[in-house]
Amino acid sequence: MKKLFIKTYGCQMNVYDSDRMADALAPSGYEATTDIDEADLVVLNTCHIREKAAEKVYSELGRLRIMRQKKEQKGGEMMIGIAGCVAQAEGEEIVRRAPVVDLVFGPQSYHRLPDLVEQAQTKKVVETDFPAEDKFEHLPKPKKETTIARGLTSFLTVQEGCDKFCSFCVVPYTRGAEVSRPVHQIITEAQDLVDAGVKEITLLGQNVNAYHGLDANGETQGLAQLLYKLADIDGLDRLRYTTSHPRDMDDALINAHRDLDMLMPYLHLPVQAGSDSILKSMNRQHTVEDYMRLLERIREARPDIALSGDFIVGFPGETDEDFEGTLKLVRDVEYAQAYSFKYSTRPGTPGATMDNQVPEEVKSERLQRLQELLNHQQTEFNKSRIGTTMPVLFEKTGRDPGQIVGRSPYLQPVQVEADPSHIGTIRDVFIDSVGKFSLFGKIVINS
Numbered sequence: 001m002k003k004l005f006i007k008t009y010g011c012q013m014n015v016y017d018s019d020r021m022a023d024a025l026a027p028s029g030y031e032a033t034t035d036i037d038e039a040d041l042v043v044l045n046t047c048h049i050r051e052k053a054a055e056k057v058y059s060e061l062g063r064l065r066i067m068r069q070k071k072e073q074k075g076g077e078m079m080i081g082i083a084g085c086v087a088q089a090e091g092e093e094i095v096r097r098a099p100v101v102d103l104v105f106g107p108q109s110y111h112r113l114p115d116l117v118e119q120a121q122t123k124k125v126v127e128t129d130f131p132a133e134d135k136f137e138h139l140p141k142p143k144k145e146t147t148i149a150r151g152l153t154s155f156l157t158v159q160e161g162c163d164k165f166c167s168f169c170v171v172p173y174t175r176g177a178e179v180s181r182p183v184h185q186i187i188t189e190a191q192d193l194v195d196a197g198v199k200e201i202t203l204l205g206q207n208v209n210a211y212h213g214l215d216a217n218g219e220t221q222g223l224a225q226l227l228y229k230l231a232d233i234d235g236l237d238r239l240r241y242t243t244s245h246p247r248d249m250d251d252a253l254i255n256a257h258r259d260l261d262m263l264m265p266y267l268h269l270p271v272q273a274g275s276d277s278i279l280k281s282m283n284r285q286h287t288v289e290d291y292m293r294l295l296e297r298i299r300e301a302r303p304d305i306a307l308s309g310d311f312i313v314g315f316p317g318e319t320d321e322d323f324e325g326t327l328k329l330v331r332d333v334e335y336a337q338a339y340s341f342k343y344s345t346r347p348g349t350p351g352a353t354m355d356n357q358v359p360e361e362v363k364s365e366r367l368q369r370l371q372e373l374l375n376h377q378q379t380e381f382n383k384s385r386i387g388t389t390m391p392v393l394f395e396k397t398g399r400d401p402g403q404i405v406g407r408s409p410y411l412q413p414v415q416v417e418a419d420p421s422h423i424g425t426i427r428d429v430f431i432d433s434v435g436k437f438s439l440f441g442k443i444v445i446n447s
């Protein structure tokens with residue numbers, strides 16, 4: 001058995017992809033390891049979204065170079081591959097800048113990995129084309145044991161790429177145009193996950209709610225229809241999806257939140273900024289009011305829905321007043337959770353050449369203020385659960401002996417002292433206290 005070590009950066013789609021790479025290489029005799037020292041093949045599955053994310057790859061390659069030298073001195077070998085969005089964006093440049101790399105391959109080539117690794121035994125390989133064939137049709141299925149060893153919750157990519165071209169973002173360049181997988185392929189994959197013991201599936205896409213896949217009759221189905229179909233799978237308890245764009249939240253999807261109990265009441269719906277002029281120059285194609293009205297409709301359909309978002313501070317031209325608009329929007333919405341970032345200039349995107357770039361210290365100061373507010377909201381949201389009872393899907397044992405950990409419908413980690421036999425089941429938990437990251441409680445015994 002050869003050993004494969006994959007390090008994953010970036011979004012959940014990369015997490016999903018890393019498992020697919022492991023699946024693709026399993027028939028060639030590669031077994032996943034968490035110990036990099038014993039790896040015959042190391043793959044960095046990279047992210048290009050912000051400058052820091054991309055730079056991490058090169059600093060990791062510096063470390064890998066030394067590790068490989070040591071291994072070679074002892075007569076060992078270590079092949080190094082770069083996958084993901086930096087691979088797609090920089091291609092040949094990576095091999096030039098870091099000659100230690102043997103193999104560079106983009107997200108659309110993962111099914112060809114055995115062949116690419118074979119070629120890389122004798123020469124440098126760079127493969128960043130978008131092949132005509134559907135990679136999903138060619139990726140081998142994992143064994144049931146492999147699937148369940150990865151956990152009781154699973155990601156499932158249903159859509160890749162993005163046609164939105166927000167002016168700050170590299171994704172449309174690294175992941176290409178929007179493509180949706182056909183309905184039957186997704187249902188089959190979901191059924192296989194459930195057969196292996198998976199209880200919760202999170203559908204993934206760079207713009208997951210732009211999903212428009214073909215069904216068996218050649219008709220286009222949206223994300224809502226897909227969710228209704230998945231909800232029929234016996235043994236599947238929970239559904240989630242991420243990441244959505246406000247412009248693609250149609251009525252059918254909002255109604256699915258009303259109709260489907262197993263669709264969890266938690267929605268990641270990034271708005272990025274709370275100023276119409278900034279939203280316009282970001283090319284988000286909606287206003288603050290559009291977003292607020294949309295949230296009203298979603299909350300009408302599912303009153304207990306918890307919201308999450310992404311924010312960028314310091315986009316070119318952002319004034320103090322624009323930033324105050326972002327703070328106001330956050331105060332008005334009351335997020336349960338959110339991610340916020342300083343604008344990072346990405347070469348090749350329209351934002352990179354805009355006038356009025358915001359100085360670094362202004363970005364830092366704004367980020368700090370925004371994060372204070374968002375952290376406060378998250379704490380308040382968590383505290384609001386104290387004294388309530390929530391269904392928790394228990395996933396694994398906790399850090400302390402005797403503890404087990406699961407997730408609430410709102411994706412909060414919940415720790416209780418209980419027998420591990422509860423793992424894999426959903427139990428009502430009475431929440432009695434809140435820590436920094438988790439909630440604590442007791443399983444309610446229903447008599």
Ligand code: SAH
Nearest residue numbers: 168169206243270310311312341342343344
């Ligand atoms: N498709 C998703 C976002 C994918 S990228 C959407 O449209 O919402 C994840 C997040 O990274 C974005 O929501 C944005 O907040 C952040 N991001 C993207 N490009 C960035 C940049 N150049 N600088 C800082 N943050 C960025």
Ligand code: SF4
Nearest residue numbers: 162164165166169171
């Ligand atoms: Fe990037 Fe915008 Fe596409 Fe999201 S919608 S991936 S932020 S271009």
Ligand code: F3S
Nearest residue numbers: 010011047048049085
């Ligand atoms: Fe990063 Fe690519 Fe995801 S740039 S955020 S890994 S789509």
